[in-house]
Amino acid sequence: MTQKLLVYCCLFFYCSLFAQTKVGGRVIDESGEPIAFANVMFKENPTVGVITNDDGTFYLETDETYKVLTVSLLGFAAQDIDLTKKVTYNLEVVLTEGEQLDEVVVYFGKTSKKNNPAIDILKKIWAKKRDNGLNRFKQYEFDKYEKVEFDLNTIDSTLVNSKLFKGMEFIFKEVDTSSITGKTYLPMFINEAVYEVYGDNKLGKQVERLTGNRNSGFSSNQNIISFVQDLYSEYNIYNNYMVFFDKSFTSPLSKTGVDVYNYVLNDSTFIDNKWCYNIVYYPRRKNELTFKGDFWVNDTTFAVKNINLQVTRSANINWVKDIYIEQDFEVVNDSTFLLKRDYMMSDFSLNKKEKSRGIYGKRTTVYDNYVFDKEKPRSFYEAKVDPYNEKAYNRDDTFWENSRLEELNKDERKVYNMLDTLKTVPKFKRLYSLASILGSGYIEFDKMNFDFGPIFSTFGYNEREGVRVRAGGRTYFGQNDKWRIEGYTAYGFKDNQFKYGISGKILLDRKNRLIISAGNRRDIEQIGVSLTSTNDVLGRSFASSSVFTSGSNNTLTNINLSTVAVEFEPAKNLILKTQGSYRMLRSALPDIFSLSYVDSESLTGVENETNQLDIITSLEYTPKRKTIGYGVERRNVNDDYARYMVLYTGGLKGMVDSDFDYQKIQLYYRQPINIGGFGRLTSTIEAGKTFGEVPLSLLSVIPGNQTYFSIFNTFPNLDFYEFVTDSYVSLHLEHNFNGRLFSRIPFLRKLNWREIVGVRGAYGTLSDENIALSAPASIVLQAPDSKPYWEYSFGIGNIFKVFRIDFNFRGNYLDTPGARPFSVTGAFGFYF
Template identity: 70%
Template sequence: MKRFLTVFFFLTFFSLFSQTKVGGIVLDESGSPIAFANIFFKNSTDGTITNDNGRFYLESENTYSTLLVSFIGFETMELELPQKVNYGLEIVLKESTEQLKEVVIYTGKQSKKNNPAIDILKKIWAKKRENGVRKFKQYQYDKYEKIEFDLNTIDSALIKSKLFKGLEFMFDNLDTSRVTGKTYLPFFLNESFSRVYGDNQLEEEKEDVQGNKNSGFEGNQSITAFVEDLYSDYDIYDNYLKFFDKSFTSPLSKTGVDTYNYVLSDSAYIDNKWCYNIIYYPRRKNELTFKGDFWVNDTTYAIKNINMQVTRSANINWVKEIYIEQDFEVVNDSVFLLKRDYMLSDFSFSKKEKSRGVYGKRTTVYDNYAFDLKRPEEFYKAESDPYDPRVFSRDSVFWNNARLESLSDDESGIFKLLDTLKTVPKFRTYYDIVSILGSGYIEIDKWNIDIGDIYSTFGFNDAEGARIRGGARTYFGQNDTWRLEGYMAYGFSDKKFKHGLSGKFLLDRKTRLILSGGNRRDIEQLGLSLTSTSDVLGRSIASSSLVTVGANDRLTNINLSTLNLEMEPLKNFRIRLGSSFRTLSSALPTAFSLDYIDPESPTGTSSEVKQLDLNTTLIYTPGKRTIGYGVERSNINDDHSTLVLNYTKGIQGFLESDFDYERLQFSYQQPWQVGGFGRLTTSLELGKTFGEVPLSLLSVIPGNQTLFSLYNTFPNLDFYEFVTDTYATLHLEHNFNGRLFSRIPLLRKLNLREIVGLRGAWGQLSDENIALSAPTNIPLVAPEDQIYWEYSFGVGNIFKILRIDFNFRGNYLDNPNARPFGITGTFGFNF
């Protein structure tokens, strides 16, 4: 789409004072685009390569008058630049008549044998652990990070559209991307400055945040958490690089020779070091790979600089471009240290060239390295407080000294622009709509209350029929030290009101001592989890699903009250002491009985259980990262393991509690990034109940009669089909992220993703517990004779939002109403 002419001339005029910019396309003599051609400013190392369609964009803060364009098999072209800004260039390369003497290069797939580029790559592998800060016992450095979001592909149609009527002043701060050549408007900027300390002998690292400055959506914790997760740290020497929860094969990976083509393209002095230039590009389409080039030193085999661009065909959603640059500083003859890291992501609903989107850019600059300054181990154990109010209130003098890279005029203007936008009602309306869709809550700033969540408003089940629910929570800010939340619900068939109320209070921020409690009186689908529900605000999908498989009538009336005290004495290690009192009875007694033998009852049986439990829970989540310091924090990453040990003591007699028992449970969940083969999620759970308890207090193997794919449940089991007092379950689910489908020509372009699952459960149920619950009208069976198991095959990324799983039952096919096959699905926006 053509850019707005006025904006184009404005950018051209403005750039005359500071930058050289070029953009266009490189073709061969037949008019076909040349992909991966080298584009450089003459007498510089500022360069890029053409994309799959032969297009390029390049800019530099310096002034250059000549452009060099080259590609193996073609004559190098020197193109004079008549002005500092040259767009729309059409460059035609002629085939070379000279044969290269040193290196024989083939078009298309490159040979793995007798390829000098691969010989150099092998030496990089051998030396990679000897480069950078790993060479020293201890290290420290300053780190300045700048994260920015921009609205891109701005043209006259967008500026004049009704969407931005009254907001035209926003476009006074337009700039042009040096990577894509597109016009963009900055609207979010976050700066941080840290000092990083590390000890390779102790294998410890500590980051001390000195300052943090935010413009834009500083009040929205979910956006901030998304940004933090999006731009996690990475090391180009690793075999696989994780971006957007996906594992990309690094061009420096030991498996790279099977994934990339490598070409030794050039050699030159860079900072007085002789370096080789190697171009790389994927061997196959639709895989999670990059294209680009890197310069590597001829003696240390350390990377001097590298650029990586994700190919358009890569199986990733909502991201049109990912571009990465890293520059390394030569400290002495043998030490190359990371100096600057730049990453640009172009988020868009479409990968078409003219589609609009949002740039996400991170620039990290490293400086003031120092080495071999030994510090005691206690220094690394003592964590600094990244939420110290002083960190967020640094003055301009601090930032002038802390910025290792100055802000551009456009970046500096973001702060003023956002301050102005917040006063414009139309912009506030847009922001509110996006916030509601993202969080599910409607903000009422006047009362510091949020209404919601809106996604729980409607439901249906056999006991209540159609049901509606409305709720609210207090919200003064993302770091509230206390929060109250509640809801009311009404069922149109049983004509009863239900409610839930919860309160959380942060008593001590350092140890994260939290007091919480609440009450819920509602209808619940128990048996979706092996642990007893303690969520006073929970609403089971199964108990309010619009469509279910089979009879969904095994529902329970629950009146639950809880009181808990939680603390985090060590990072990612929580201790929770709690108590709960619950009253349980069947919501549909004729279809699902919870009766049990009760000698003290006049009838000899009782249909209601009153139970007081005391709980002690230990939760360990190594590697988990969070943001915020209030009573509720947001998770940044999901690649950490979770270990839970829970002990429950049932108290008899007090508050008319019915049963005395003990329960011990352990669970371990771990996601694994299996190189370039996708992501494996494993979940193991063990448990045993000591003492006699009725059906409502036993451990039910989680079935799933909904049409939703729910992890940690068994989609071919009905609710309460297996009941245990001793159990072990294992869930395995692997998402190949399209690696297999990308090898099939007919499926390659669909960017589908294959998921396989395997699930198993074993359990026992004592004769005493069976006898205690004998009045129930459902069979009490445990998978003791053989392990119950299921397997599934799934296809994900259908239309980018849909996943469908085909689930197969492995055994126990003779059980009443056993379902040998089922289909479940789920919607979601995943990269």
Template identity: 60%
Template sequence: MKEKNKVLSFLFLLLVSFTFAQVKIGGVVKDETNEPIPFANIIFVGSNTGTVSDENGKFYLESDKTYTEIEVSFLGYETKKMAIKSRDFNLTIVLKEEAAQLNEVFIYSGKVKKKDNPAIAILKKIWEKKRENGIYLFDQYQYEKYEKLEFDMNNVDSTLMKSKLFKGMEFVFESVDTSNITGKAYLPMFINESVYKSYGKNKGGKKLREDLIANKNSGFNSNQNVIAFIKDLYVDYNIYNNFIKIFDKSFVSPISKLAGVSTYNYVLTDSAFIDNKWCYNIIYYPRRKSELTFKGDFWVNDSTFAVKEINMQATRSANINWVKDIYIEQEFDVVNDSVFLLKRDYMMSDFSLNKKEKSKGVYGRRTTMYKDYVFNEEKEDKFYNEEINIYDEKIYNKTDEFWSEGRHEKLNENELGIYKMLDTLATVPKFKRLYNLVSILGSGYIEFNKFDYGSIYSTFGKNDVEGIRLRVGGRTFLGGNEPWRIQGYTAYGFDDHKFKYGLSGKWMVNPKSRFVIGLGNRRDVEQIGVSLTTTNDVLGRSFASSSFFASGDNSKLTNINLSNVFFSMEPKNNLNFRLGASYRTLESASPTTFNLDYWIDQENNIKESNIVQSEIDFSIKYTPNRKTIGYGVERNEVTDTYSTLFLNYSRGIKGVLNSDFDYHKLQFYYRQPILIGGFGRMFTTFEVGKTFGEVPLGLLNVVPGNQSYFTIENTYALLDYYEFVTDTYASLHIEHSFNGRFLSRIPLLRKLNLREIVGVKGVWGEVSDKNKALNASNINYVAPTKGYYEYSVGIGNIFKVFRIDFSWRGNYLDTPNANKFAIKGAFGFHF
């Protein structure tokens, strides 16, 4: 009976998808010994519609036209034509080896030779002409762009439909569709549509302006974290570049001049007219497994050598987590004999916990379409520097009539129905509970009416002063795009029997320039000196409760009372100016073992243990290429792989509110991610700073140690707290992940998908004699005048979520109780 129900359900899915394609086939290509043939070419006879089998010989192919025959071919085997039905997903195609050996120019030991290969000759022509194609031929250009992002549950079957998880929500399965790439049934869960007007300039300094005209969400429309994740999936790429960046990894482009021929096999297989242009068809597939490569084919024009169509499917053996399949299609439009322009760009990713064929997961899909190209319409530089108001509500409230005309391609019935389906789903209590659970785990906050409780991850803590620490807090929440927000917390230590708290508020007065006013107050126990570059953020990250997982003495904690007010604005996207004033008091939280004392009159043995300080500060922060989601006073970042430049000036003013010290402090911070082609990604962080004036320990720059068992960015793994103290410093951190480039070539380790990480950290600093003379604390000032450094080797992607680092101290080995070697770990979710 169960089998009968499965069959009926499968038939139902086929019926649901019937209107979307006339022919749907799938199966496997094998040789006469029953071994699968990877990268075989399958094409509908009489068309240019085809695909390439995967590493296991499996394929799926469909068309909205009626075809009755396919042709299957691969080098070294006889080409086979066979009749097909309109629906057949269990084809087994057996290819026979050719009786005569192929010319050695084309194949040798399973790899296509480079010498005299006509496909390579065509590639060389593509490289010569690539800068002459497309929009780069014109001084100025403009076009309209339509973008559709979709998020779908895949591998929908009868078992899932009958699952208790969907009890009471069975109506959602009325929207089941079938992927034209994989042939799997999927259930649409999210659509985001956008229309842009884009302008560009090539000469006299490249400039680009992109105006958001309209935006529409369905599903998860109030959850900025989900939208940010989906936006982060897909960045713009150019197939003519040597490497294509996807999921923050560099895949070798099939058109790569630098690495294409050494990475792929190329085979010239066909030629035909496409849009009245004679084109060659070239199939490509990787030479080695476990590298960041694609398989597929492309059509290239015979005179301009511009790519007309290309499809790229990432190999499943590539070292990338949580992603089973990646598929890309690009189509280019013919304007005239020398101009080809991008017309349609489609990308689909299949996210799953594992790469098994039947494992369930979700599709993330992006479709981008371009039209109405206009060239050499003169626009002055000031036009490109202007920015439209993306916070205009009209952008997000376009009529159905606008979308009916504004879409470059129509939504199918299921896509149109998702708006209504999700509106209905949002009223189902069970769905609300499931959705809230996922949202809580992702954000750390529990949503109530106009208020979020959290962060739940900070509820419990422990340190040597407070003992067990209990913390509760929350924030206002009016949908995620509100112009103001208030947040706060209170905490209690069971050993010191004291309550602590923090409270802050922000109000965005002008959304266009993002002019924000903020203020706050915090009274808490803090581990100061965990960052060289300091800020006066009232609710910044706290390390005081970390000794659950810490080693050594963790009693050097400080009671801090910090109040601040600030004004910030963003006159240009990603360029932020901030002016603030703060008042703070510092005193030791454990005076029996640690103090911040400084001399008032050393001759008469008069010293002070508390610090009172008033300060004004001005900072500039520039984050080029940073992408954000939302338009409220707080936004979510789409990705963290952007550069950061931060310059801060602080002025301590003696006498204001009984402030103790006059000083000037300058700090500069620069962080740069670098993708190095197929050799992984490097992060470099550079910091310099200097304090002018005489200040005590609580106001100096402490080189940040790390006494936890975990790897913490921008700290030194082998330093204890307060091991080095400076008033002038320079530091450089370099970390590089090879993304498994070397470990993937070791047979016994290949399937583990481990990733190599190397790093080096160094800091130089000094502390003036005047500041040393001021010191009356029980901390002996030691500055890294010889330049301290440490280096590390790590293995990442252990079980896909864990990383372990082995660190060695490079010098200052004679320091008493010096840590010379450490093993630390970190958890994280990375593609």
């Protein structure tokens, strides 16, 4: 998330579109206070209108020419303003208390839930929603066209004349104006895609086949593309909640909407020969994740004809000033309304001030050519195809002219050529490179096909190495590379030793994602910080490189790890992997921390180093995960998917001097869930058992956390190696209320803090044989076997939008020597 939020700061460009009537301004009362949720419409056509923002501002634009603007609100005298010009900005409308015209029925304040005709209509929408749309048919097919655009907004003379754009002034020759906000903007990225969609409601199956895709701007940068893909969040206005940027917004059509929205029956008229009601809605309270807007609904099917939704300015969401959605539905026959056009605009900005500059992210989706009840066999929906259709990415202009379901305007057509020109400007290339470094953590050397980094891993500290510096890089020819080599070297100024790691992987079959990889690492690591871990050659332990730790960070291990692995994906998001690993493990600080074990064949009876050959087979399933890229590496677009994993490890004694023969089975489950308007719950369950006798270096350590950072899936009040097991089960629960509770407290409401609670526990056992086998002189081996160990925490997130602090309490085992009953940890990050 941090990378995605940093990425949008680098994007720029231009465009122009002129409507017939534009009007914007502010509505205030006689004392100068802003009036929120006032109704602003054209008197000649009351169906074209908006509701003022929290600060009383509004903007209205239409292709038609209108002469009179009507502004009204219950309890105030309505005003008709003559529009003498086609474009009128900075209009100030003062409403005075008094009678309101009978035909204007928009309310301010709380409306009644009883005897409210708007809510009576809403109940009928609930009853009919499963019978509307595509649900009416057994099978369906349609074409879908998507256009995603990013624009730099609020273009003024200060920006045009700034040193930042010196040498790039040509991009400002033409500037477009948003029909939603009235702000000027410069397009800087556009992506078009055409799909064929097939679905079967009886089978519960749907497939989407890409037939064409092209983009402009930063099309080769995976970080930017990943950020753009976030706008492809699927939402349904009929669902109770609509999820954007990991936040659940209550839909105005939700059954829970009556508790968070005010509803008013505002008007009725014919639309496409269908009698429709207009319902205006707005939030009952500030700071909650809600919308304001209106919708038109048919009087017989109670299907929505069109709807607009705008996130209220007070909503507890960071870096997004506005979210605006419009959906239009097509009348197919007397009883069927199908989605025709879906438009979504997000205004990304560092703050929510009206004149603040930011980035528009806009997505337009158009649907057409519906075909129904044309049955296809189940094999059609289950057939696995190559996800990368090279032909789809190389379509000519004729294809796009014939396949677009909505034409580009004249300035959108120029974006492709203009951005190609812009990227030849040396100054722009430098700005783009800087933004790319912040987003990806790598410095690109295009001519060498090499990236240096990650730069965020340059410095660290631990007891063995002292100050540690690290430098590395990777090959990079493009986002769909079939092979990649990466590596690093590190140096500790205290032990005066170099460390290194190198790995390589190659994609042999793209359809089934058959990948072979191998690598070697010699370094210092804090093992035992994860129960269900894989032997990632270039994995980096947070404990061995933390600058700040709680207590001595001296339980470190010298590791020499070599791996070779093969993996493939027999079904979507199902990965089967087999890996051979050889590890040489010994204490990095033997005078303080021991990894020795009893060995009757040793001359001293004790062996200080473990040599171990393992064969690890894992099965991982991540349903609903979305990715980008078709090469050997892919990037996740979303993070709301479940993760299931099963690992089997077999130790082979005797082969290449391997020391132990054992088996280990481990299970892992992680699930983030958005619980409606109550926030987001993340849960993790892990379980495992080791069969056979193994020393401390191969046992399962309950992961402690001696850093000052809040790290999920660790126990912040446990020291490293405080609990060691050969059989275990662990549970972690963390719930972020996203400010729902604090929003009810007046003096906390404006801070937009978010309350976080966590509970975690672990139970495990350790056999007497394994205790006897290990010979550590520095720690006492014990497991939480008399009762489960548990902790709980209370946290506050979104402090100054970027900080989080957690107060952690130890629930039991308080009599353990050196036990930490309380700790404070924190985190830094950019989150929506």
